[in-house]
Amino acid sequence: MNRHLVCHNLVKAFGGFRAVNDVSLVVPKDEIRAIIGPNGAGKSTLFNLLTGFFPPTSGRILYKDKDITHEPAYRRVKRGFSRSFQTPKIFPELSVRQNVYLALQAYYSRSFEWNIFKFRSLDLPGKTEDLLRMFDLARHGDQIAGSLSHGDQRILEICMVMALEPAVLLLDEPTSGMSEVETNRTIDLLMKTYEEDPITMVIIEHDMRVVRRISHHITVLHQGALIAEGTYADIEADDTVQKAYFGEVR
Ligand SMILES: Nc1ncnc2c1ncn2[C@@H]1O[C@H](COP(=O)(O)OP(=O)(O)OP(=O)(O)O)[C@@H](O)[C@H]1O
Numbered sequence: 001m002n003r004h005l006v007c008h009n010l011v012k013a014f015g016g017f018r019a020v021n022d023v024s025l026v027v028p029k030d031e032i033r034a035i036i037g038p039n040g041a042g043k044s045t046l047f048n049l050l051t052g053f054f055p056p057t058s059g060r061i062l063y064k065d066k067d068i069t070h071e072p073a074y075r076r077v078k079r080g081f082s083r084s085f086q087t088p089k090i091f092p093e094l095s096v097r098q099n100v101y102l103a104l105q106a107y108y109s110r111s112f113e114w115n116i117f118k119f120r121s122l123d124l125p126g127k128t129e130d131l132l133r134m135f136d137l138a139r140h141g142d143q144i145a146g147s148l149s150h151g152d153q154r155i156l157e158i159c160m161v162m163a164l165e166p167a168v169l170l171l172d173e174p175t176s177g178m179s180e181v182e183t184n185r186t187i188d189l190l191m192k193t194y195e196e197d198p199i200t201m202v203i204i205e206h207d208m209r210v211v212r213r214i215s216h217h218i219t220v221l222h223q224g225a226l227i228a229e230g231t232y233a234d235i236e237a238d239d240t241v242q243k244a245y246f247g248e249v250r
């Protein structure tokens with residue numbers, strides 16, 4: 001079986017409270033996996049464990065069959081892990097172009113720290129323009145990032161995350177706070193890049209229309225525990241999920 005990213009019995013306790021409670025999952029290579037669940041279900045905490053933001057209380061994380069449970073975040077970035085946050089992390093006082101350029105510079109200076117000649121030969125301005133075009137941000141290139149609409153700030157963050165050429169992309173509610181038009185645009189852009197170059201994606205998402213459109217499989221968390229897993233149709237038909245989740249949002 002294709003086991004790109006695997007969690008075994010992950011637990012994260014804050015004091016006596018288990019924010020993530022015995023979660024096991026397997027995400028195959030190039031799958032788009034949605035993580036859903038009510039507020040406080042443990043979704044962002046699970047991301048913090050996967051990205052090495054903090055260690056689990058118990059359990060294991062494997063990437064390509066290698067145990068990375070205790071690897072620090074920067075080592076996982078080197079392996080190709082890249083994430084976006086629930087609130088966008090951009091440099092609001094810099095231009096959109098400078099934001100993308102800095103993301104590329106940070107990535108390539110880490111990748112080629114041993115080879116200054118190779119680093120100098122990279123066309124970072126050209127790559128910046130390619131990314132701006134790919135994410136439909138070229139016309140905003142000179143604009144100060146903090147003055148973009150909320151939707152465009154989130155798209156800029158996704159663009160910066162994609163500059164890292166991730167092998168595993170983790171997006172925490174990429175469409176939260178967006179209008180329907182912005183949401184559709186963001187998902188169109190994400191799917192276009194995925195179709196050109198598939199990667200493993202794990203997406204926390206509240207909007208069930210987005211979940212239905214993009215995910216191959218869905219994992220449902222509730223009070224820290226995994227309560228269901230399957231296709232959209234499986235999840236929609238699952239009584240436990242109906243009670244825990246769909247009941248709330250319908
Ligand atoms: N650093 C922390 N210290 C203590 N408790 C925490 C910490 N981080 C998260 N929690 C708690 O763990 C639970 C799960 O939080 P988490 O942010 O993972 O939920 P979530 O599923 O992402 O929710 P939301 O949909 O609101 O973003 C919550 O009750 C939260 O208060």
Ligand SMILES: [Mg+2]
Pocket residue numbers: 043044045086
């Ligand atoms: Mg969250």
